[in-house]
Amino acid sequence: MQQTSSTTYQGNDRVLFGFIFGLLSFWLFAMTLLNIHVDMNKELGLSISTLSFAVSVTSLVSGLFIVVFGGLADRFGRVKLIRWGFYAAILGALCIALTPAQSALTAPILIVGRALQGVSGACIMPASLALLGVYWSGKGRQRAVSLWSMGTWGGSSFAALFGGFMISTLGWRAIFYVCALFAIIGLLLIKGLPESRAEQQQAKRFDIFGFVTFFVGILSLQLFIANAPVWGWLSLYSLSSIAISVIAIVIFIKVEQGQAGAFMNFALFRNKTFTGATISNLILNATAGVLVVSLSVLQQGGRIDPATAGYLTIGYGVSILLFIRVGEKLLQRFGPRKPMIWGCMLIIVSVILMSQTQLMTGVYMILTGVAYVLFGTGLAFYATPSTDAALSSLPRDLSGQGSGIYKMASSLGAAFGLAISQAIYNGIQVSGEPIELLGNLINFVGQQGNLNFRHAAMVTMYFNIALLLLAILSIALTIPKQKKQAEA
Known part of the structure; x- marks a missing residue:
């Protein structure tokens, strides 16, 4: 059972393409860095470890938060989470497009922009997929899911091609201005979509401790992998990162096992x-x-x-x-x-x-x-x-x-x-x-x-x-x- 503001609302192609524009802002535009990062760094001048972290942090943030935001969407409203995802996509894309070259702010602004793109994907993917099950039915739902899937698979598979074409014609910054434009269009396309959420009695207390320990463990491990070749495998930074990761993950596993409402079952x-x-x-x-x-x-x-x-x-x-x-x-x-x-x-x-x-x-x-x-x-x-x-x-x-x-x-x-x-x-x-x-x-x-x-x-x-x-x-x-x- 679902609670919505309109039990008779039927999904349509305008809203569906709004979802797809949101998916493309993550899977097509954000993933272009897999191809363009080498050329892009000629202007930005980042260290290799920082650039590597900027490439991977979007998937990292998306993976860490997708379960959290899926639960928040069920509790507070799926349409609301999708809108938050579009806002994050717009801000993230503009941060990247406006990243200054070779300054003290280059790395922070680029990484914040990439992290916001990951937040966008974590908001839009679970909430939009849930809405396909609420507002579409029968063959219409099957068609909607197929098109939704093409937005993810198709977007990611053509990201390198699209990024290479854009950087050779308009420059790498144009990719992210267009990304922000796509997100704005998607936001307009879902205008008027009634809210949907899971029944309130199904809502459970969010496991903050479990999420924080998991987040710290995974992020520390990611920092170790990205930076250890530069820091040195036995440097204080490397050993500290891997130690924090191991301790956090062990605590997470010990505390979460058998706990009702755990972050990970x-x-x-x-x-x-x-x-x-x-x-x-x-x-x-x-x-x-x-x-x-x-x-x-x-x-x-x-x-x-x-x-x-x-x-x-x-x-x-x-x-x-x-x-x-x-x-x-x-x-x-x-x-x-x-x-x-x-x-x-x-x-x-x-x-x-x-x-x-x-x-x-x-x-x-x-x-x-x-x-x-x-x-x-x-x-x-x-x-x-x-x-x-x-x-x-x-x-x-x-x-x-x-x-x-x-x-x-x-x-x-x-x-x-x-x-x-x-x-x-x-x-x-x-x-x-x-x-x-x-x-x-x-x-x-x-x-x-x-x-x-x-x-x-x-x-x-x-x-x-x-x-x-x-x-x-x-x-x-x-x-x-x-x-x-x-x-x-």
Whole structure:
């Protein structure tokens, strides 16, 4: 049951596209930094660790707050949270667009802007998805959910292409002015949408202590990953960050287990299928790091401009849009286990192609273009079966909490994957020296002055292949072998 100001209101395309504009402000515009950050930093002059943190902090903040804001939307009003999300998107985009170059305020303003973009996504995604279930029904709801999904998957998959085109024509600041404009249009499109919230008796006391300890633990870990290569792995800053993270997470787990109304319901992880799907989802999203590294090595090692690098990713977006329904059909025929594993295997082949940095730039660009097609196809095969395996295995009264944790795993996986991959890549390439052992084992043809970039990218890709093998192991050990029954 839902409480709304209008029980007869029916959703329409104007409001739906308002939601999509909000999703694009996060998934399309905010994600352009994966491609444009190298060129953008030529003007801003940030340290490598600060720039890496600015790239990943949006996903980090979104992941940390998506469960919180989903609960607040149910309690205080979903339309209200969406409006807050649009306000955060506008302010965040303007902060980034107006970031001064090479000053004491450069890093604070850029990071605040990126964090606000993460808040925007955390507000708009759960609240808008909930409203699709309230104001749309039947086939209209299915169509609305499909278009909503295209706003997320389509936006993220074309972000590098869009960012490269914009930076080569209008400059990187124009991206975020347009982002603010999109958010304003979205805000106008949802005007008049009646409020909706969950029944008041379902509201529970918010677990502030649980959230704070989780927040401190995850943020400290992220700071350690992003900065340890620069601080030094055994420096006071690094050791303090990892110590705070470990202490906070241990306290969080100890206090939260078995607590009624806990920020994270650990009872969900007693379900083996949910646990395996969530872990593999976190790992697969962590491989987002290969995207930013492949684009970086093309620009830094191969001297390719951001627009050209962005064009190579077009197959990524097209294949996701073309094959995501194929993943649904594979689920219906084989159950979730096989398509999830097939998706991971396609992504492994993709990353193997991206790891071939020993080749000439032209050949590597061709392989990268093919790799992006395979990467998108693998994600499309994996996405629907994984989501279905995670949520359909839970009792109906736990599906809301399960979906929040599953989505949080997506965002946090991307945040940590970006941070770790950039830390490995930056830690090797900033030294300016190639890895002697790698050079002895593999013949790197062509220009030799960029070996530090090429070696760094190759090692980072190998790390991500290892992650993907862990994802396959998680699926093999937890997801049932049998076909999904039709009645499920």
